[in-house]
Amino acid sequence: MTKKIIFFLCAILIFSSLQAQQDQSPVKLNGQLKIEGTRLLNEKDVVIQLKGMSLFWSQWQPQYYNYETIKNLKEDWGINVVRAAMGIEHEGFLKNPEQEKQKVYRVIDAAIVLGLYVIVDWHDHNAENHLDEAKRFFKETAKKYANHPNIIYELYNEPLDVSWNEVLKPYHTEIIKEIRKFDKNNIIVCGTPNWSQDVDLAAKNPIKEDNIAYTLHFYAGTHQKELMLKAEKAIKAGLPIFVTEFGTTEANGDGKVYKENTQKWFDFMDRYNISWCNWSIADKDEASAALKPNSLPKDIGKKESWSESGAFIRTILTTTDH
Incomplete structure (x- = not known):
């Protein structure tokens, strides 16, 4: 057998293997997502719960904004969604727009190839000023990705203590108009007041558009029953919630890991079929980082590289339905 034939056969085998993986991917299995009432449904009208990981601020942990990271998270951690947190302030997009944008696009492109859903996060605390x-x-x-059902738009990471009616709803409405010029279907997630906690305020005056969800963020060491009750009140009022970011620690991202x-919170989110992403894939020396310091994308599947929080979340991802 000639070298050319061997090379050709190997190429066919590799292509077939990639195709088989793609056929079983979350996006291939679930297709175009939509929201009905408070629930996220797939294209077959079956309730779906997305579970995955958020990357860290793009300007501070750029080493994970690549195909290798997303592939290892899919294959070893079992995610079906990843969040690309594009930092806006603090030497981020406002200073280096093309650089930060391309990091996010690399993650989006990887998610499309791997058949994952991907949250495009405007990671900002003052987005009404931008x-x-x-x-x-x-x-x-x-415009670039409208034909891909993988995309989920997150318009405002964590607003501060600003008005939903006077600031945030008008901000979201303006951006939704721009998105819907090209993308009529993909899910859009809207940030809520007070670090994306006051979902009850959004529930009183929701945005009258299709396929809109609302952000809830929590850190298990700081936010407990009171925030759960607030979220439950909003859900019972008909508000669809997406936890695009949560931590196992205190709200500052550090301290102990509050597994109990x-x-x-996992029980609460499962009860209401709330999708979630954990904060975060990072090697920062803090408790909420899923990886130990000096970990590389190639180390994501290695037990010795997981932090206490990372090992805990990986167990949840690999042992629960989603």
Whole structure:
């Protein structure tokens, strides 16, 4: 057998293997997502719960914004969604727009190849001051990726103590208009007041558009029953919630890992079929980071590279249905 034939056969085998993986991917199995009432449904109208990992601020942990990271998270951690947290302030997008945008696009492209859902996160605490930049970014992203059911748009990571009616709803409405010029179907997640905790305020005056969800963030060492009750109130009022970020620690991202409190949150999210991403894939020396310092993308599947929080979350991802 000649070398050319061997090479050709190997190429066929590799292609067939990739195709088989793609056929069993979360996006291949579930297709175009939609929201009905408070529930996230797949294209067959079956309730789906996305579970995955959030990357860290793009300007501070760029080493994980690549195909290798996303592939290892899919294959070893069992995620079906990944969140690309594009930092806006603090030397992020506002200073280096093309650089930060390309990091996010690398993650999106990897998710598409691997058949994962991907949250495109405008990771900002003052986004109402950056409306024009956000509109341009989301318009460009929607135009570029509108034909892919993988995409989930997160318009505002964590607003501070600002008005839902006077600040946040108008901000979201403006960006939704830009996205829907090109992308009529993919899910859009809207940040809520007070670090994306006051979902009850959004429930009183929701956005009248299809396929809109609302952000809830929590850190298990700080936010417990009171925030659960607030979220439950919003859900019972008809608000679809997506936990695009949560931590197993205190709200500062550090301290101990609160496994028992986090499990209570898992039970709550499972009860209401709330999708989630854990904060975060990072090697920062803090308790909420899923990896130990100096870990590389190739180390994501290695037990010795997992932090206490990372090992705990990986267990949840690999042993629960999603």
